[in-house]
Amino acid sequence: MTEKVKYEPIKKVSIVISRGSLDGVYPGLIMANGALMEGMDATLFFTFFGLDAIRKKTMNSLKVATVGNPGMHIPTWVGAVPGMSAFATSKMKQEIEKLDIPPVGEFLEMIHDAGGEMLACKATVEMFHLKREDFCSQVDAIVSVGQMYEASAGAQIIFT
Amino acid sequence: MATLEVNGKSIPVDGEGYLLSLSDWDEKVAKFIAKNEGIDELTDRHWAVIKFMQKVFKEKGSGPSIRRLGKESGVPIKELYKLFPKGPAKKAAKIAGIKKPVGCI
Numbered sequence: 001m002t003e004k005v006k007y008e009p010i011k012k013v014s015i016v017i018s019r020g021s022l023d024g025v026y027p028g029l030i031m032a033n034g035a036l037m038e039g040m041d042a043t044l045f046f047t048f049f050g051l052d053a054i055r056k057k058t059m060n061s062l063k064v065a066t067v068g069n070p071g072m073h074i075p076t077w078v079g080a081v082p083g084m085s086a087f088a089t090s091k092m093k094q095e096i097e098k099l100d101i102p103p104v105g106e107f108l109e110m111i112h113d114a115g116g117e118m119l120a121c122k123a124t125v126e127m128f129h130l131k132r133e134d135f136c137s138q139v140d141a142i143v144s145v146g147q148m149y150e151a152s153a154g155a156q157i158i159f160t
Numbered sequence: 161m162a163t164l165e166v167n168g169k170s171i172p173v174d175g176e177g178y179l180l181s182l183s184d185w186d187e188k189v190a191k192f193i194a195k196n197e198g199i200d201e202l203t204d205r206h207w208a209v210i211k212f213m214q215k216v217f218k219e220k221g222s223g224p225s226i227r228r229l230g231k232e233s234g235v236p237i238k239e240l241y242k243l244f245p246k247g248p249a250k251k252a253a254k255i256a257g258i259k260k261p262v263g264c265i
Contacts, residue, residue, distance in 0.1 A: 030264055037226055039246030100225040101265050110227065113237040 012041040014152035016159045020049030022062040022092060023071070028160040029053075029107050036114040043155065044111070045148045046139075047121035051128065054120060054135050059104045064088040105136065112138035119143045119151060166192045178253065178260045182217065185257030193255045199244070202255075206243055209235050210256040217258040223249065225265045 013035045017028040028044065035042040052058040066072055066079035066088050078084065093103075102110060112118060120135060120142045132142065143151070164171040164179075171184045177193070179185055190210060194202050202210075212233035216224040226249045230237035244251040249261045 033226070034264055036241075037247050037249055039250075099265065100227050100263070102227055106227075110230065110237055113230075114226075114241050 010035075010040060010156055012043075012152075012155040014043040014045065014148075014155035014157045016045045016047060016157065017050035017053060018048050018160065020052030020058070020062060021065045021069075022089060023064055023069075024160070025050065025053040025062055025104060026096070026101070028158075029104070029111065030101065031158065031160075032116050033107070033111050033114065036111065036116055041115070041117075041155070042111070043117040043119065043151050045119045045121065045143075045151075048124050051120060051124055051130065051135075053104055054108065054118065054139050055130070056134060056136055059108070059136060062089075062104060064092050108136060108138045117151065119148060121145070121148070164189070164192070174260070176254075176260060179257040182214065182257045185214075189257060190255050193257075197244075197251055197254065199251075199255070203243075205235055205239065206252075206255075209233050209240065209243065209248075209252050213252055213256040213258055217256070222263075223253045223256075223258050223261045225249075225261075225263050227265055 013031065015028045015032050017025055019025065032042040032044050046054050052062060063085050066074065066084045067076055069079070072079060072088065101107070108118065118139050120139050122142050122144045125142050141147075162173050162175060162177070164173050164177070166189050171189060172180045174180060177196070179189070191202060194206070199206070209229070212229070213223050216228070224232070226237070226240070229235075229249060229252075230240060235243065240248040240252075253259065253261050
C-alpha cells in the first residue's frame with residue numbers, strides 16, 4: 001500500500017443481517033463484535049430470514065445451505081442428498097468452535113454485553129406473525145425501516 | 161525504534177505502543193501505559209484481567225480471545241468494556257505488556 005491519504009476512522013457500523021443460514025448470519029455477528037472490540041459502536045438490524053438468528057426457537061439450530069449455494073463447490077444433486085446440510089453444518093460448527101467463535105446465542109449475548117444494539121425488522125416480524133416473546137432477551141426493539149435509519153445515524157451501513 | 165520512557169528506563173515498543181518484550185514489563189509500566197490510555201487508576205479488577213492476559217500469553221504466545229477473556233478471567237464481558245472502554249482486548253493487552261491481539265474474536 002502506497003496510499004498517503006489519511007481517512008477518518010470509522011466510528012460506528014450498522015449491520016443488516018438478512019439471511020438465516022449459518023453462513024448468512026455469522027459474518028454480520030463477527031463484524032459487529034469486531035467493531036465493538038475496535039472501540040466503535042455497532043447496531044445490528046435483523047430482517048427477513050435473518051430474524052431466525054434472534055428467534056429463541058431457531059437461533060441455535062441454523063444450518064448451512066448445501067443446495068443453491070455455489071460456495072459449497074458440490075453439484076446441486078449432491079447437496080440435496082438427505083443429511084448433507086446437517087453434515088456440512090456440523091462440520092462448519094466444529095471449525096467455528098476451533099476458532100473460539102461462540103454459538104449464535106452466546107455470540108448475541110457477548111455482542112449485547114459489549115454494548116451492541118439489536119433491532120428486529122417490524123415489517124418481517126409482522127409478515128411472519130411473530131411476537132416480542134419469540135425473540136431472545138438481547139433484542140432491544142422491533143423497529144421500522146425509518147427507525148433503523150435513525151438508529152444508524154453517523155454509521156456505515158453494511159448489508160449482509 | 162519507538163521507545164517508552166518510564167522512570168528513566170527506555171522500553172522498546174512497536175509503532176502502536178505495544179511492548180516488544182514482556183520482560184520489560186512491571187507494574188509501573190502498566191500504570192504508565194494505562195494513564196496514556198485514559199485509565200487513571202488500575203483497580204483489583206483491572207489487575208485480574210492483566211494477570212490473566214499475561215498467563216495466557218505465556219502459555220500460548222498470544223493473548224486470549226474476548227470470549228475466553230469473558231469466560232475465564234473472572235471478569236464478565238460487560239465489565240471488561242467498562243474497565244477498558246473502547247476495545248478491552250487491545251487496551252488490556254497493551255497495559256499487560258503483551259502483543260497486540262490479531263484474532264477476529
